[in-house]
Amino acid sequence: MSFVSWQYFIFLPAVLILYWLLPARRRLLLLLAGSYFFYACWDVRFLALVLATTVIDYNCGLAIAGRENRPWQVLGLSLLPGAWVLGCYVLLPQAGITASLLSISLGVGLAFFGAHELIRRLVKDQRAKYYLVLSVVFCLAILGFFKYCNFFVDSFKSLLQGVGFTSDWSLLKIILPVGISFYTFQSLGYVIDIYREHSPPCADFLTFATFDAFFPQMVSGPIERGKNLIPQLEQGASFRDSHIQDGLRLMLVGFFKKIFVADNCAILANYAFDPQTSLNGYWAVLGVVAFAFQIYSDFSGYTDIARGSAKLLGIDLMENFRFPYFSRTPSEFWGRWHISLSTWFRDYLYIPLGGNRGARWETLRNLAIVMVLAGLWHGANWVFVLWGAYHGALLILYRVLPAFNRLQTKDGPWAWRDLLAVPLMLLFTFVGWAIFRSPSISHLGLWFGALGNWNPAATLSWQSSALWLAIHVAPLLLLQILTCKYRDEASLAHVPWAARGLIYTLMILLIVSSGEQDKEFIYFQF
Amino acid sequence: MKRLITPACLTVLCLLVLAEVGARVFFAEDISGRFDYGYNPQAGFAEHADGTVELFRAGGRRFYPQTFQRQRPPGVLRIMTVGDSVPRGPSLKGAYPGLLGQELRRRDIPAESINLAVPGYGARRCQIVLRQALQYNPSLIILHFDDYNKWEDEREWRRSQEFKGWHPRHWLMKLFIFRRLYEAKMEKVFWPLVPEEVRLRYAVNDADAQVAAGADPKEVAARIKLAYDTAVENVALVRQRQIPIILVTQCRLEEDAQHRLYLTDHGLDQLGESLKGPGVFHVSMKKVLSGQDIKSIFTNFSGHLHQAGHQVLANAICEKIKAERAALGQTGPNVAVAGTSPAPQTLTPEADPVPGKP
Numbered sequence: 001m002s003f004v005s006w007q008y009f010i011f012l013p014a015v016l017i018l019y020w021l022l023p024a025r026r027r028l029l030l031l032l033a034g035s036y037f038f039y040a041c042w043d044v045r046f047l048a049l050v051l052a053t054t055v056i057d058y059n060c061g062l063a064i065a066g067r068e069n070r071p072w073q074v075l076g077l078s079l080l081p082g083a084w085v086l087g088c089y090v091l092l093p094q095a096g097i098t099a100s101l102l103s104i105s106l107g108v109g110l111a112f113f114g115a116h117e118l119i120r121r122l123v124k125d126q127r128a129k130y131y132l133v134l135s136v137v138f139c140l141a142i143l144g145f146f147k148y149c150n151f152f153v154d155s156f157k158s159l160l161q162g163v164g165f166t167s168d169w170s171l172l173k174i175i176l177p178v179g180i181s182f183y184t185f186q187s188l189g190y191v192i193d194i195y196r197e198h199s200p201p202c203a204d205f206l207t208f209a210t211f212d213a214f215f216p217q218m219v220s221g222p223i224e225r226g227k228n229l230i231p232q233l234e235q236g237a238s239f240r241d242s243h244i245q246d247g248l249r250l251m252l253v254g255f256f257k258k259i260f261v262a263d264n265c266a267i268l269a270n271y272a273f274d275p276q277t278s279l280n281g282y283w284a285v286l287g288v289v290a291f292a293f294q295i296y297s298d299f300s301g302y303t304d305i306a307r308g309s310a311k312l313l314g315i316d317l318m319e320n321f322r323f324p325y326f327s328r329t330p331s332e333f334w335g336r337w338h339i340s341l342s343t344w345f346r347d348y349l350y351i352p353l354g355g356n357r358g359a360r361w362e363t364l365r366n367l368a369i370v371m372v373l374a375g376l377w378h379g380a381n382w383v384f385v386l387w388g389a390y391h392g393a394l395l396i397l398y399r400v401l402p403a404f405n406r407l408q409t410k411d412g413p414w415a416w417r418d419l420l421a422v423p424l425m426l427l428f429t430f431v432g433w434a435i436f437r438s439p440s441i442s443h444l445g446l447w448f449g450a451l452g453n454w455n456p457a458a459t460l461s462w463q464s465s466a467l468w469l470a471i472h473v474a475p476l477l478l479l480q481i482l483t484c485k486y487r488d489e490a491s492l493a494h495v496p497w498a499a500r501g502l503i504y505t506l507m508i509l510l511i512v513s514s515g516e517q518d519k520e521f522i523y524f525q526f
Numbered sequence: 527m528k529r530l531i532t533p534a535c536l537t538v539l540c541l542l543v544l545a546e547v548g549a550r551v552f553f554a555e556d557i558s559g560r561f562d563y564g565y566n567p568q569a570g571f572a573e574h575a576d577g578t579v580e581l582f583r584a585g586g587r588r589f590y591p592q593t594f595q596r597q598r599p600p601g602v603l604r605i606m607t608v609g610d611s612v613p614r615g616p617s618l619k620g621a622y623p624g625l626l627g628q629e630l631r632r633r634d635i636p637a638e639s640i641n642l643a644v645p646g647y648g649a650r651r652c653q654i655v656l657r658q659a660l661q662y663n664p665s666l667i668i669l670h671f672d673d674y675n676k677w678e679d680e681r682e683w684r685r686s687q688e689f690k691g692w693h694p695r696h697w698l699m700k701l702f703i704f705r706r707l708y709e710a711k712m713e714k715v716f717w718p719l720v721p722e723e724v725r726l727r728y729a730v731n732d733a734d735a736q737v738a739a740g741a742d743p744k745e746v747a748a749r750i751k752l753a754y755d756t757a758v759e760n761v762a763l764v765r766q767r768q769i770p771i772i773l774v775t776q777c778r779l780e781e782d783a784q785h786r787l788y789l790t791d792h793g794l795d796q797l798g799e800s801l802k803g804p805g806v807f808h809v810s811m812k813k814v815l816s817g818q819d820i821k822s823i824f825t826n827f828s829g830h831l832h833q834a835g836h837q838v839l840a841n842a843i844c845e846k847i848k849a850e851r852a853a854l855g856q857t858g859p860n861v862a863v864a865g866t867s868p869a870p871q872t873l874t875p876e877a878d879p880v881p882g883k884p
Contacts (some may be wrong), residue, residue: 460724468715497534508538510700
């Protein structure tokens with residue numbers, strides 16, 4: 001179920017009404033059922049993967065803290081994903097579940113149980129470390145198989161062909177489950193936090209399962225931390241008017257970004273980055289600017305809707321965007337763009353690698369490794385790896401070169417040099433988006449090639465399309481200018497109520513002027 | 527709980543409610559039948575107590591404002607033209623129906639020519655307008671015959687059905703201001719600003735699907751067949767009332783690979799000829815305009831004409847009426863010709879099967 005579908009407009013109020021009517025303990029059950037239903041609306045089969053991740057990290061989390069479940073409890077939970085697949089196999093023949101899929105899911109459950117019991121019985125010292133490895137291996141194996149298997153097989157095949165070997169392997173038909181990178185990382189972060197003793201394990205399976213599958217942020221983040229979300233779920237919120245006011249405001253801003261800005265910019269970006277399009281410089285620039293605003297509005301719009309939906313339930317999710325296009329340096333950009341992912345990589349990869357504590361070259365190496373992996377996280381395509389490497393190179397460049405280094409100012413009042421720093425960083429960001437959006441490395445070459453062709457007759461007239469883009473970006477920029485003094489992008493509380501009412505009305509009118517079609521969010525594919 | 531309704535929230539509600547109520551109160555006539563998207567059997571015709579009938583924009587019918595007597599004045603040739611944006615023309619006076627009326631009057635033939643053409647109307651919706659027109663004693667029907675608006679007909683039919691349906695997907699768009707805003711943006715901003723090739727590539731909406739279908743030979747054949755079938759029904763409908771009809775078959779200006787201009791009728795002329803019979807006449811736009819400087823009389827690569835083109839067409843139809851007057855039964859001003867030609871083909875009021883009644 002997508003946030004911009006009519007189904008969500010029935011689902012959310014129904015959940016909300018029941019949620020606030022039920023006693024606190026029952027609410028979790030409602031949230032879990034609602035979250036599973038929300039996810040199953042995409043593909044009922046892949047709920048087994050969510051269950052598998054939940055079961056693995058729930059058991060490992062407790063075991064790391066030295067509070068292992070009893071073997072029969074671990075076994076029972078381990079068989080849950082298989083039981084789900086069996087249920088679908090029996091009750092939903094149209095779901096397309098085969099006997100082999102059923103055996104694999106049961107087999108994975110039993111393998112986890114076996115490994116868990118093996119550690120329990122055989123390992124005496126550093127058991128927590130082994131449980132951590134068990135969790136990381138199983139979760140990354142699931143993610144790796146569904147997201148990267150074909151990518152690596154195909155790349156290896158190309159490599160073999162490159163050195164003269166021929167192979168007739170065919171790729172597996174693997175469907176990428178929606179949101180797998182998000183919930184896997186969230187779950188892994190929880191286990192690592194327990195291992196580091198940054199947060200206690202969650203003893204209640206219902207609470208943990210709800211944390212893992214909480215519908216507002218399950219498929220596209222923010223990637224929450226256990227220590228932020230689990231206590232909120234455990235304690236339960238009492239109803240406050242501000243929950244509803246803030247939640248609705250966030251959702252309105254989110255819908256405005258997604259439906260009015262992102263979906264309309266997408267028309268031009270899709271055309272410009274279509275391999276069939278013959279580009280010139282004008283369309284190359286127009287396309288990348290359109291995509292820059294599309295991806296920002298799409299993803300931050302999703303986040304706003306997610307945060308708004310959670311807020312209606314009395315739950316605060318972390319912010320994910322803070323005016324990223326106003327950044328002065330790459331490090332500032334990554335502190336403002338997809339904050340939950342960049343802090344995840346910082347806390348669980350960059351710092352364990354040594355962060356900036358070692359020699360200068362080690363810091364630069366760590367930056368490069370983290371950014372390449374962050375790029376790969378976005379998808380199984382070399383353009384994402386290149387995009388990550390490009391941002392890694394930018395981070396290194398700004399650290400190494402004194403001229404760029406001088407542009408690095410701490411967060412604070414704007415200075416005259418920001419007039420140079422912000423446009424320069426924006427330019428670098430746009431180039432990054434060209435890499436990110438290109439369907440392939442070869443197409444990226446065409447995009448750069450088009451920058452050398454400024455013959456307006458070479459392709460379609462671009463002026464009217466630029467006007468179309470400006471019409472859709474200008475209201476967003478006005479909104480950003482109005483709120484940029486504040487941390488929260490959707491903050492409008494400081495605006496006088498009459499003006500606020502007018503802004504809300506205009507947003508509603510702009511949203512409804514932009515169509516009735518449900519368009520998916522970009523980050524669902526990641 | 528009281529604080530849920532904040533002043534800002536109230537402002538939003540008030541503004542939206544005011545806009546919606548205002549639209550429904552002050553533009554009630556325009557809204558009437560608006561969401562039938564041209565499929566309302568009554569919209570756009572207002573009968574007044576003084577015996578006049580007024581045409582106005584409503585129910586998806588963007589008629590030119592016109593007024594005529596419900597009862598056709600004796601001895602006056604009442605011509606009603608049904609079609610799409612081509613016969614609607616650049617203005618009421620500058621379109622060929624208006625020019626035809628002038629031309630006939632110039633030749634001392636008392637005539638009133640009523641332009642019932644609506645932009646974007648295909649055969650299916652034209653038939654509904656035709657049924658309305660037949661209620662007002664026309665002496666002659668001119669049916670502008672085109673195949674191009676099938677997609678628009680289907681889209682508008684779907685919209686009208688969706689709008690009547692219960693599906694939650696359409697609840698929001700049941701508000702007049704929302705729906706109108708969406709349509710206005712689509713028609714006034716999206717289409718003019720985003721190049722057709724871009725829209726076409728992704729079929730962003732059904733309008734693009736229409737354009738894409740125009741490039742598909744199967745779709746073209748299907749829409750020609752539909753246009754033909756509906757035209758046969760329309761001719762039968764008119765002939766049931768023993769009213770003469772002139773079919774004007776559409777042609778379009780196109781350009782070949784060598785940038786040479788040519789006119790194409792998509793085979794409509796052949797269909798028009800095949801429908802000819804007693805009381806059914808055919809005027810081919812392609813034949814009429816072929817000898818002209820086509821670059822100057824067409825507005826662009828479409829069937830739309832400048833006023834000069836409309837004038838040529840009006841003259842041709844006028845000549846047709848003169849040439850076929852024996853068959854049509856009209857010989858001159860105020861001449862009742864009952865008995866000189868078969869009643870079904872006469873253009874005089876006396877020929878009405880049920881005068882003044884639908």
